[in-house]
Amino acid sequence: MSHTRAATGSSLGAHRRRRELAEAAGGRVADVLVVGLGATGAGVALDAAARGLDVVAVDAHDLAFGTSRWSSKLIHGGLRYLASGQFDVAHESAVERGVLMTRTAPHLVAAQPFVLPLTPLVSRAQASLAWAGFRAGDMLRLAARTPRQVLPAPRRLSATEARHLAPSVRTAGLRGGLLSWDGKVTDDARLVTALARTAAAHGARVLTRVRVLELTGAGARIRDELTGEEGEIRARAVINAAGVWAGDLVEGIRIRPSRGTHLVLRSERLGTLPAGLHIPVPGETNRFVLVLPQGDGRVYVGLTDEPVEGGIPDVPDVPESDIGFLLDVLGSVLDTPVARDEVVGAFAGLRPLLDTSGHDGTGAAPTRTSDISRRHAVLTSPDGITTIVGGKLTTYRRMAQDAVDAATAARGTPAPPSPTAALPLVGAAAPVRLRSLSAPRRLVRRYGTEAEAVHALAAEDPALARPVLPGHPVTRAELLWAVRHEGALDESDLLDRRTRIGLVPDDRTEALPTAREVLARETAVRP
Numbered sequence: 001m002s003h004t005r006a007a008t009g010s011s012l013g014a015h016r017r018r019r020e021l022a023e024a025a026g027g028r029v030a031d032v033l034v035v036g037l038g039a040t041g042a043g044v045a046l047d048a049a050a051r052g053l054d055v056v057a058v059d060a061h062d063l064a065f066g067t068s069r070w071s072s073k074l075i076h077g078g079l080r081y082l083a084s085g086q087f088d089v090a091h092e093s094a095v096e097r098g099v100l101m102t103r104t105a106p107h108l109v110a111a112q113p114f115v116l117p118l119t120p121l122v123s124r125a126q127a128s129l130a131w132a133g134f135r136a137g138d139m140l141r142l143a144a145r146t147p148r149q150v151l152p153a154p155r156r157l158s159a160t161e162a163r164h165l166a167p168s169v170r171t172a173g174l175r176g177g178l179l180s181w182d183g184k185v186t187d188d189a190r191l192v193t194a195l196a197r198t199a200a201a202h203g204a205r206v207l208t209r210v211r212v213l214e215l216t217g218a219g220a221r222i223r224d225e226l227t228g229e230e231g232e233i234r235a236r237a238v239i240n241a242a243g244v245w246a247g248d249l250v251e252g253i254r255i256r257p258s259r260g261t262h263l264v265l266r267s268e269r270l271g272t273l274p275a276g277l278h279i280p281v282p283g284e285t286n287r288f289v290l291v292l293p294q295g296d297g298r299v300y301v302g303l304t305d306e307p308v309e310g311g312i313p314d315v316p317d318v319p320e321s322d323i324g325f326l327l328d329v330l331g332s333v334l335d336t337p338v339a340r341d342e343v344v345g346a347f348a349g350l351r352p353l354l355d356t357s358g359h360d361g362t363g364a365a366p367t368r369t370s371d372i373s374r375r376h377a378v379l380t381s382p383d384g385i386t387t388i389v390g391g392k393l394t395t396y397r398r399m400a401q402d403a404v405d406a407a408t409a410a411r412g413t414p415a416p417p418s419p420t421a422a423l424p425l426v427g428a429a430a431p432v433r434l435r436s437l438s439a440p441r442r443l444v445r446r447y448g449t450e451a452e453a454v455h456a457l458a459a460e461d462p463a464l465a466r467p468v469l470p471g472h473p474v475t476r477a478e479l480l481w482a483v484r485h486e487g488a489l490d491e492s493d494l495l496d497r498r499t500r501i502g503l504v505p506d507d508r509t510e511a512l513p514t515a516r517e518v519l520a521r522e523t524a525v526r527p
Contacts, residue, residue: 017208044404055205056205058207058233064497066349072302108194112275157179171335191393259349260303267293375390376402384410439451464476486498
């Protein structure tokens with residue numbers, strides 16, 4: 001094992017990238033090369049670096065470029081897996097949710113209430129089944145030792161209470177509701193950014209815009225996508241965490257992607273939403289459409305679970321059939337259905353599910369991607385590449401731990417146990433500390449203890465306090481912070497991942513000049 005490099009701070013930027021890419025491609029052999037910087041890859045980089053290993057982590061695009069920015073933003077406790085009999089996956093999800101909420105990222109992950117409105121479309125039998133499920137979910141919370149003050153108990157609601165928490169729901173025939181709780185991350189891409197920066201603070205070289213052209217058990221041939229220069233990174237252990245693209249790098253890995261689509265609505269369309277909504281899908285016993293208020297003037301409605309055939313695009317398209325399905329289910333509970341032209345944005349993510357067809361003794365593939373297990377799998381190729389696939393955002397930490405354990409064992413690289421279950425991410429602190437910060441609550445929920453530094457930028461320069469666009473809370477100071485400390489290299493990084501302005505195309509177009517202005521300003525100051 002190489003000696004641990006001295007931590008150089010958590011800030012990522014263009015200058016650090018140039019220096020560390022030159023180091024990585026300069027002939028030095030790293031302990032671990034990680035390919036992919038979504039939640040799992042960034043988690044792998046942090047896990048390995050926190051164990052004292054010398055780590056290089058690369059991505060052809062940006063942090064959270066792929067599936068990790070297209071989630072429902074939920075940190076699931078595993079209830080849906082109980083219903084399908086996947087008890088180990090359910091327990092693992094509940095445990096990892098508790099880790100995020102109480103130890104590693106309490107600034108980013110908090111409790112989210114949901115109401116299941118008991119409309120005439122929900123039979124009493126369906127309501128009883130859902131209530132039993134919510135009670136079982138609370139038992140998962142207990143088994144995972146997540147405190148009650150972190151995740152409150154489910155309870156039944158009167159019709160009056162349901163109308164208060166879900167004011168846009170049709171009142172005719174409403175006989176009450178069921179209130180449940182789960183975890184929700186402020187922003188999935190921000191979680192990935194925090195993981196990558198925490199890894200960098202432990203010495204990992206985190207390199208975006210570095211494409212792997214060829215991967216072997218001894219390293220990779222790479223190309224710097226900013227300059228076109230090619231080179232080689234050598235490593236004792238190689239971990240493929242490329243998600244839906246994992247099969248492009250290692251032969252024999254078969255991914256069966258599943259598309260999850262969400263709609264973006266303006267918050268005013270559904271009114272004040274103190275809670276999210278669970279809306280049962282007609283004809284399904286354990287499937288819901290979710291209404292997810294974001295606190296930034298937007299609401300997400302999702303999601304689908306549809307198989308995807310053919311090549312994997314960088315940014316998945318959203319078919320009209322998905323939009324129609326979600327609008328139909330949403331309309332089944334609203335006083336006034338949402339019209340197609342009221343959908344201001346839509347996004348789709350591809351779940352990297354492992355295709356095990358032909359390995360279950362029957363040779364038959366599941367009829368639906370929703371039937372494929374959400375368990376993650378760690379696979380080792382004949383030349384020693386470790387691939388991690390499957391799983392979900394909630395369990396990224398356990399996936400990373402298992403991948404590093406497997407890779408170091410396979411390559412004979414000694415490593416101590418993973419410390420990440422108790423390792424706070426950048427910005428994390430106890431709730432009492434977060435509440436004491438002198439910064440707007442919205443910034444605290446996004447930046448944690450760094451909120452005061454972000455807020456100070458705006459205090460020093462009033463121009464930076466202005467919103468990037470009217471009606472959206474993100475300020476110019478946040479864009480500048482993203483360039484200086486979060487590795488944002490261009491306007492797409494700023495608008496599509498460090499902030500989520502780009503989820504609404506019209507907003508993105510309006511914000512683009514400001515993003516370019518901030519980038520130009522910072523480039524002039526820091527060449």
